Every structure is written in structure tokens, then in C-alpha cells.
Amino acid sequence: MMKINNAYYLLSSVKAQDFPDLPHPEFAFLGRSNVGKSSLLNMVTGQKNLCRVGQKPGVTKAINFFIINENLVFADLPGFGYSKLPKDVKGKFLPLINNYIAMRNNLKLVFLLVDIRRVPGEYEREIVIQCTERRVPVAIIATKCDKFSNNQLKNNSRIIASSLEIETDSIFLSSSKSRMGRDDILNLIEDYR
Ligand SMILES: Nc1nc2c(ncn2[C@@H]2O[C@H](COP(=O)(O)OP(=O)(O)OP(=O)(O)O)[C@@H](O)[C@H]2O)c(=O)[nH]1
């Protein structure tokens, strides 16, 4: 299996003109604010402090680019759907995310994160539609699975799958606390790069 030997922060972009021009295959981590994107990136890379993690939603306010093993790019995106951010900040995120999906030519796979305890809504469906239009594959990662028993995990996977109209077994369960799902994510990266 793929190993991450080296991961570092490259730069942050708040507008499309500032996206870096990079030759490497790229993987993006998207999802609602507070779903656990930054925590998952830290867990997958094995670097506790690579991304800032917050108690409050709305911590990541730009697209943060990371270089992995000198030959891959991970992008940590701002969370969408957080209503308490000031309007001017909030209003920028969805167009920024849409531009990101539309413009990154080396984008190989989008990891769309969904809290295992929540039912995905318009935001998630919108991302799936955007990615489908651009022919970018999407992997659904259910986060914070440490909060649930096995039975609850099964039930809620089914609910998430039906709301996104996908198969239940195409949802990957994860926890940044227990490191559940790390191997699945690394295997997906290996397969899609
Ligand atoms: N129990 C549990 N808590 C988690 C997990 N992942 C993240 N959290 C917690 O959820 C909160 C949000 O985590 P972040 O990683 O900052 O979430 P984010 O999606 O990057 O949030 P934004 O940057 O605001 O969009 C933090 O308090 C984390 O400690 C997990 O797997 N299990």
C-alpha cells in the first residue's frame, strides 16, 4: 500500500487566479463545515498539525494546497453551508469551490465528506452534480464513525446512500480519532492517481 513519507503545506488560495500550477495528480477534500476535512487530512498524512482543526465551524477559509511525497497534491477546501460566517466570506465559498472543481485539470478524485450522523442535503448533491458534469469521480467518506455502534453505522450508511442515490457499499467509513478508513483512502488515491 501507498505510504506517505512527506507532506507539507504549499499555499492558500482565496480566488481562482491564485490556484497553483502543478503537474501532480490532485485529490480534494470537500464537505460541509465542521464535517472533519482538516482532521481527516491530518490523519491520512500522519501529521497531527498539517491542517488547522477547529471546535467551531468555518475554520478553513481558503483552499489550502499540500504537496505529498513530492508527487501528489491534496487540497483542503473551506466547508460549505456554514450560516454563521459573515455574508461576504460565506458568499465566496461556493463559487470558489465550483471554480476549483471546474479548473483543476489534474483533479483525479474528490473525497466528499459526510458526517455519519447527518443526512446529506442540497449542498452535497450540488457537489456530486458539479463533479459528474466535469467527469471527476467522487468518493463518499462518512466521518466521525467513532461516535456510532456498528448497527448505527450500517443504518446511517444506508440513509446517506439513498439520499445521494448511490450504493451503500460505495460509502467509506472513517474516523480521524480511531484512524478507521485510512487504508481505504490510501488505496483510492493509489487507484486514481
Ligand atoms: N469524534 C470525532 N471528532 C472529529 C473527527 N473528525 C473531526 N472531529 C472534530 O470535528 C471538529 C471539526 O473538525 P475539522 O477537521 O476542523 O473540520 P473541517 O471540516 O475541516 O471544518 P471547516 O474547516 O470549518 O470546514 C473538531 O472539533 C474535530 O476535533 C472524528 O473522526 N471523530
Ligand SMILES: [Mg+2]
Ligand atoms: Mg477545515
